[in-house]
Amino acid sequence: MEIMSLQNTRVKEWAGLQEKKHRDRSGKYIVEGVHLVQEALQAEADVECLAYDLDKGMPAELKGLLQAVQGMEVIGVSAAIIAKCSTTNTPQPVFAIVRKELRGVEAVLAKPDSFVIVLDGVQDPGNVGTIIRSADAAGADGVILGQGCADVYNPKTIRSTMGSLFHLPVVEGDLGEILPQARERGALLVSTSLQGAESCYAHDFRGSQWLLIGSEGQGISPATAQLVDKSILIPMAGRAESLNAAMAATILLFEGMRQRGM
Template identity: 80%
Template sequence: MEIMSPQNARVKEWAALQEKKHRDRQGKYIVEGIHLVQEALLAEADVEVLAYDLDKGMPAELAGLLQAVSGMETVAVSAAVIAKCSSTGTPQPVFAIVRKAKNAAEEALLGPGALVMVLDGVQDPGNVGTIIRSADAAGADGVVLGRGCADLYNPKTIRSTMGSMFHLPVVEADLAELLPKAREHGALLVSTSLQGEDSCYSHDFRGSQWLLIGSEGRGISPETAAQVDKSIIIPMRGRAESLNAAMAATILLFEAMRQRGMHSK
């Protein structure tokens, strides 16, 4: 099948997925670029349509994966269609329309010894995506996005995950409900604070731990802070007041990985 006109009704629906209200209404999101589409296919995400630039042809990296995917439509489109559906100034030669999965099971995060990164009001999509990527790299068991966080399916968030959103559970949840449940299952709730009791390098990250990171401007909310079991500090030698949320989360995750054994979870 080929679609050449950016005014085509289907193209308009695809392009609308750049906005959250349309993603919510359609229950779908858009993934752009060869690498991210490849990750979606390898993870067996529910890809509805794979659209590729007719002039450039189907990317070789994806061609070999198509046989294993059932129920997916492939559509050749014009450069104008690609441009209309793109969120970047330099459009990628391929994009996919993916149906949203049901929210990842919270149970996967409540097991003994689970390491979970929890975001409270982190509004920057780049930071949210980077933290998901770091959690994946450090072998965390999952990421929880509390209310007020950037949308997981925002194209900027998706790009920043570099495919990691397909590798581990990412749960969107109300922290007021989920954090007490985590504690009931034996998790220690840990946040960062300039008034922290321990350095992140003397804190024991072994066992079930949920690490809470808030927004750069406000930190975690008072409601979330009231549920925290322990605050720790990331020591700094220089004159910077604080760290970017993604950097702080990455430091905690990799110290946890080091303590828990780099080759085991």
């Protein structure tokens, strides 16, 4: 199948997925570039269709994956359509439309000794994506996004995950409901604070631990802070006042990984 017109209704629908309201309404999102499309196909994500630049041809990295995917349309399009549907200045010659998976928190809660990162009001899509990538790298069991976080399906968030979005559960939900359930199942709820009582290197990360990361400016919300069991400190030798959310999360995740013997 081929589509060449920018006025085609499907092209307009694809381009609309750059906006959250259209992603929410359709239950779909767009994944751009060879690497991310490859990750989506390898993870058996629910890919509705794959569009590629007809003039450049199907990228070699994807050819071998296409036979294994059932029920996915493959559509040749013009470079102009690729550009219209892309959020980058130099669009890659392929994108995919993926249906959202309704991921419940139960899969994360059910894991014994779960190691989870929880985001509370982290608004920067690059930070949210980087934290998902770090959680994947450190062998975490999931990432929970509370209200006020950047949309996980924002194209910038997806790019920042570098495909890790497809490797572990990423769940959006109400922390006021989720965190008490986690504690009931034995999780220790730990946040970072400049006033933390203990260094993150002295803290024992073994057992079920849910690490809370707050917004870049305000930290975790007062409501979330009331649910926290322990606050720890990332010690700093230099003069920087604080670390960005993704850096702080990564330090905690990797110290946790080291101690847990992953």
